[in-house]
Amino acid sequence: MPKPTSTRHLIVVLGDQLNADSSAFTGFDPKRDCVWMAEVHQESTHIWSSKQRIALFISAMRHFAKQLEEAKVPLHYSALEDSDNTQSLDGELLRAIKTLRPQTLIMTAPGDWRVLEKIKGVAKQTNTPIEIREDEYFFSTVRDFAQHRKGRKQIRLEYWYRELRKKHTILMEGDQPVGGEWNYDHDNRSAFSKAGPPPIPAPLRFKPDAISSAVIQLVNQRFADHPGELAPTSEGFGWPVKRADALLVLADFMKNRLPLYGQFQDAMWTNETWLFHAHIASSLNLKLLSAQEVVAAAQIEFTKGRAPITAVEGFIRQILGWREYVRGIYWTQMPSYLEQNALNASAPLPAFFWDGKTTMQCLQQTITQSLSTGYAHHIQRLMVTGLYTLLLGVNPKEVHAWYLSMYVDAVEWVELPNVIGMSQFADGGLMASKPYIATGKYIDRMSNYCKTCIYKPDQSHGKDACPMTTLYWDFLMRHESSMSKNPRMVLQVRNLNRMTDETKQAIQSQAKQHRTALIS
Known part of the structure; x- marks a missing residue:
């Protein structure tokens, strides 16, 4: 679909915001608005990103761009190999603003303070108003967490987690937790027997399609000296890169591994990579899945009697509790948090x-x-x-x-x-x-x-x-x-x-x- 000749809103979509129902799209008008996305070299080199990580982000972005194009959403997309790509987020956004001359930039709050500062800097440089909206794929907001912190000498996960359990009625019976306990961590620390783990259902992995295969080839060429391995097979790169596949991975975990997840979540074993874990964190963080639907799926497994409370509570605590907790810590402490070094550690990484x-x-x-x-x-x-x-x-x-x-x-x-x-x-x-x-x-x-x-x-x-x-x-x-x-x-x-x-x-x-x- 052609881009609008006069752009009202330029919707900024980052590589970890790949959900078409995000807050940034609220009120979107394809006749007057346009989406901006960019693959840039800088985002893979400001830290020495592994080939697996680079490939996942680029492939997922390209799949999302294809989804938008099929829905006839106007899209201004910079591919990594484009000859005129400046290879920086701020450079590419600046180019798009000069071309499209939007009245306003709109985006869902990003997950990276550095990136937010870059985008705000471009908006200021070009005198373009910017509207930053809440990320609705979380249960809470940063303001909620900041309010929770007020008047507390210490901030601890357990109290924040209980507050969210009550607020969203998750694993609750009235005002009390299901089973009488808030936390079953003491039941979730088992190691495997000397004979090894019980039979582990193989996780769902996906053979790279044409888009992913092309990305793998691109990454292996352009980032050949970066760490890690990357091959165009389900064993070499099998991560979900689109929402439909992420939903399949979620369903596979709920059916096949959640019942034993709690008991063995801390266990390790030689040459056993996947064990009873969910492998959905990348999908959650790319916004291929929402926290709400993941927690709801786990709660259903408990209410249907297919997974014990120890496993379900332990899993939900990671999503509803820990994930929301670390996000609150990050956004209330940045940018100084990056410089913290209370133990004065100075040795180089081996x-x-x-x-x-x-x-x-x-x-x-x-x-x-x-x-x-x-x-x-x-x-x-x-x-x-x-x-x-x-x-x-x-x-x-x-x-x-x-x-x-x-x-x-x-x-x-x-x-x-x-x-x-x-x-x-x-x-x-x-x-x-x-x-x-x-x-x-x-x-x-x-x-x-x-x-x-x-x-x-x-x-x-x-x-x-x-x-x-x-x-x-x-x-x-x-x-x-x-x-x-x-x-x-x-x-x-x-x-x-x-x-x-x-x-x-x-x-x-x-x-x-x-x-x-x-x-x-």
């Missing part, structure tokens, strides 16, 4: 994070999997890669850049708080009440990684010592003063103080050797 070449089996498994699929589940992220960088003392901005680069579901509003606040404790306890630290024995308990590893998780020094265990005690020694003031860390500090000076010195020496080996 080089093996980009190729998985390490003798530590837990890290080798998690990083290699991440590079080949663009995916790792939350415990692999928090208690393997995140735990290691926290204990090692890596600069949190480098850790943030790695996670944002690596994962297909990484959009900054959700990734940054998870890294800065939850994983690295770099905000000093704003988001989480304690640093999530453990020895290698935690990983041994929750996986079989240690069974084939050259290191022993119960040893903190000596030739067979597990680096996780060594670095755990070294971390406590380095931060003993601040950790001793944290009520939730008192027991761990007491255990440290039971050690002899000789043992402490041996651990510190081992930790130093480990750090030296990383840069040699």
